[in-house]
Amino acid sequence: MVNAKISGVGGYIPEKVYDNAYMESIVDTNDEWITRRTGIKERHISADNEYTTDMATIAGKRAIENAGLTAEDIDLILLATVTPDYFTPACSCIVQHNLGAINAAAFDYNAACSGFVTGLTIAKQFIQTGTYKNVLVICADVLSKATDYKDRATCVLFGDAAGAAVVSASEERGIISTDIGADGSSGLAITSLAYRDDEEETEKRVSRKKDTIWMAGQAVMKFAVKAMADASQRVIDEAGLTWDDIELVIPHQANYRIVDSAIKRMGISKDKVFLNLEKYGNTSASCIPVALTQAVEQGKIKKGDKIVLVGFGGGLTWGAAVLEW
Ligand code: UT7
Numbered sequence: 001m002v003n004a005k006i007s008g009v010g011g012y013i014p015e016k017v018y019d020n021a022y023m024e025s026i027v028d029t030n031d032e033w034i035t036r037r038t039g040i041k042e043r044h045i046s047a048d049n050e051y052t053t054d055m056a057t058i059a060g061k062r063a064i065e066n067a068g069l070t071a072e073d074i075d076l077i078l079l080a081t082v083t084p085d086y087f088t089p090a091c092s093c094i095v096q097h098n099l100g101a102i103n104a105a106a107f108d109y110n111a112a113c114s115g116f117v118t119g120l121t122i123a124k125q126f127i128q129t130g131t132y133k134n135v136l137v138i139c140a141d142v143l144s145k146a147t148d149y150k151d152r153a154t155c156v157l158f159g160d161a162a163g164a165a166v167v168s169a170s171e172e173r174g175i176i177s178t179d180i181g182a183d184g185s186s187g188l189a190i191t192s193l194a195y196r197d198d199e200e201e202t203e204k205r206v207s208r209k210k211d212t213i214w215m216a217g218q219a220v221m222k223f224a225v226k227a228m229a230d231a232s233q234r235v236i237d238e239a240g241l242t243w244d245d246i247e248l249v250i251p252h253q254a255n256y257r258i259v260d261s262a263i264k265r266m267g268i269s270k271d272k273v274f275l276n277l278e279k280y281g282n283t284s285a286s287c288i289p290v291a292l293t294q295a296v297e298q299g300k301i302k303k304g305d306k307i308v309l310v311g312f313g314g315g316l317t318w319g320a321a322v323l324e325w
Helices: 020-026 031-038 052-066 091-099 112-128 184-189 199-204 217-238 256-266 284-297
Strands: 003-012 016-019 042-045 076-080 105-109 134-142 160-170 175-182 248-251 306-313 317-324
Touching: 003 052, 003 112, 003 175, 003 284, 003 317, 016 020, 020 031, 031 256, 042 160, 052 091, 052 134, 052 160, 052 284, 076 091, 076 112, 091 105, 091 134, 105 112, 112 134, 112 160, 112 175, 112 284, 112 306, 112 317, 134 284, 160 284, 175 217, 184 217, 217 256, 217 306, 217 317, 248 256, 248 284, 284 306
Parallel strands: 076 105, 076 134, 248 306
Antiparallel strands: 003 160, 016 042, 134 160, 175 317, 306 317
16 A cells, blocks of 8 residues: 655744733733743744735645645645634635645645644545545644733733645655544633634633633643643554654644643653744644654754654644654
8 A cells, every 4th residue: 555655844934923021011921920831932923914824825835845846746735724714715725726736626624733633644544545646734823813812821822833744645654653533522621613602602701702712721731641642652552663763752832831741641751852832832733844844954853763743732632643754
């Protein structure tokens, strides 16, 4: 059977920065609290007229170039977002047009922060069945446009970014194993409302704006640590490997404490973990592909290395993968 391998990666980070000093100026918080409880120092924020598809187009273009392909080589565009430009058309269709990917089918999906590993899992199926040769997986979010800047418990966490990867048919091993899952019974731990009229949910928001993000932070943190450790172990077992075989782990960049507790549970050293959350905060599904792109650019991943990607998020969902680079 043909394998699915990442052949190119790309990211995009908007220019504007909200540092902790700026957060101190808008809510009752301080640099010491944010740093100690999350590890975040800065987050990048999209311009007023910059939206998910604008950022996704740039990240997608960079990933295609990095793969040495052209837009016309792409057979399918998968786009993960919780902050779409429109409910319809799908962001992926707008990006298809922007890129000139005239041969690509396109659809959006929502697995919140677990979007990248979910996208790799979908791409792998289409490639292994021989349906497609090149699938572009893009994660993009303008979380700042859905953030309640009156809620100090959430507004210090989020930033904006886009990250992308081309997954191509290959004889090399590539994406060895993936594990995605959901616990819908805890779904209301992170919410942002669309059409549903839910007064109870709306009332939880400091701003009372129903399309902003609300979160039960402690509950999500507890879920995240176990979900990340368990899913990583399952993909490593399925790959027939042990933690000693893994050169690098790229986790969802939500909170330093979550990552720290999860890696203690996994029993691995911090040196194996790639973190950039200090500079960007939590950018939802984009966290992992942006970090992966930077790890590649910084020479932290060499051909043949085995790496683990692992995330969790709204839904609640999780996703982990073992890749051979
Ligand atoms: O992508 C997936 C999405 N979600 C996540 O990854 C988030 C998971 N959760 C978390 O990262 C953490 O729960 C938070 C960082 C959100 C909060 O940290 P925590 O250790 O769970 O704090 P807490 O909610 O228990 O709050 C502790 C105290 C509270 O004050 P009292 O009640 O002890 O007086 C909060 O009101 O900290 C207060 N607090 C703040 N203080 C200063 C909450 N936010 C802030 C803030 N600055 N920004």
